[in-house]
Amino acid sequence: EAQVTQNPRYLITVTGKKLTVTCSQNMNHEYMSWYRQDPGLGLRQIYYSMNVEVTDKGDVPEGYKVSRKEKRNFPLILESPSPNQTSLYFCASSPGDFYEQYFGPGTRLTVT
Amino acid sequence: KQEVTQIPAALSVPEGENLVLNCSFTDSAIYNLQWFRQDPGKGLTSLLLIQSSQREQTSGRLNASLDKSSGRSTLYIAASQPGDSATYLCAVTNSYGQNFVFGPGTRLSVLP
Numbered sequence: 001e002a003q004v005t006q007n008p009r010y011l012i013t014v015t016g017k018k019l020t021v022t023c024s025q026n027m028n029h030e031y032m033s034w035y036r037q038d039p040g041l042g043l044r045q046i047y048y049s050m051n052v053e054v055t056d057k058g059d060v061p062e063g064y065k066v067s068r069k070e071k072r073n074f075p076l077i078l079e080s081p082s083p084n085q086t087s088l089y090f091c092a093s094s095p096g097d098f099y100e101q102y103f104g105p106g107t108r109l110t111v112t
Numbered sequence: 113k114q115e116v117t118q119i120p121a122a123l124s125v126p127e128g129e130n131l132v133l134n135c136s137f138t139d140s141a142i143y144n145l146q147w148f149r150q151d152p153g154k155g156l157t158s159l160l161l162i163q164s165s166q167r168e169q170t171s172g173r174l175n176a177s178l179d180k181s182s183g184r185s186t187l188y189i190a191a192s193q194p195g196d197s198a199t200y201l202c203a204v205t206n207s208y209g210q211n212f213v214f215g216p217g218t219r220l221s222v223l224p
Binding site: 033035040042043044045048056058059090092097098099100101102103104105106 | 143144146148153154155156157158161163201203205211212213214215216217
């Protein structure tokens, strides 16, 4: 089944403890993105990648890192999480510029 | 900076009605526009993608139109059903291609 998977789906952690949220797609898509969704602020793009080893900042990149070493994987790294990074995170992939995005199921992160 | 708004924020209609959801964007230099639905606690499902050179797209009971010059898109849902109840989001990409900006969404309730 063609899909975007994220792990973990739920995560509760403490301030400052490094964490990684994994994202993987099995559709051989070139493009991948990370978003966060917050009440009243909607979905905002964190980072995106248009190919292996090519990443760029979205609208809210501060406090996040990403890497794209393989086409199928695009992990989101929080080196020192803070409570303001408590949010619902989505990974998405797309075949290219003129194609639709496919979203993962989301990861609910709580930082205490 | 691109800004996307959606009107109304919430809508409640009886089953069987035709309805229109609106999306507006401030920068008309978009690459494409995509409509999504999001069910509570779930990820986003792509509904329709309109490329910047297109005026409309149709899928089943859904029809989306795009007027780039006025910065507007509409999503028309015919013969609404309770299963259409969800939040509907529009998103635009700028000329770069993958920097998506989302609207805040319209929460639709279709009453049996």
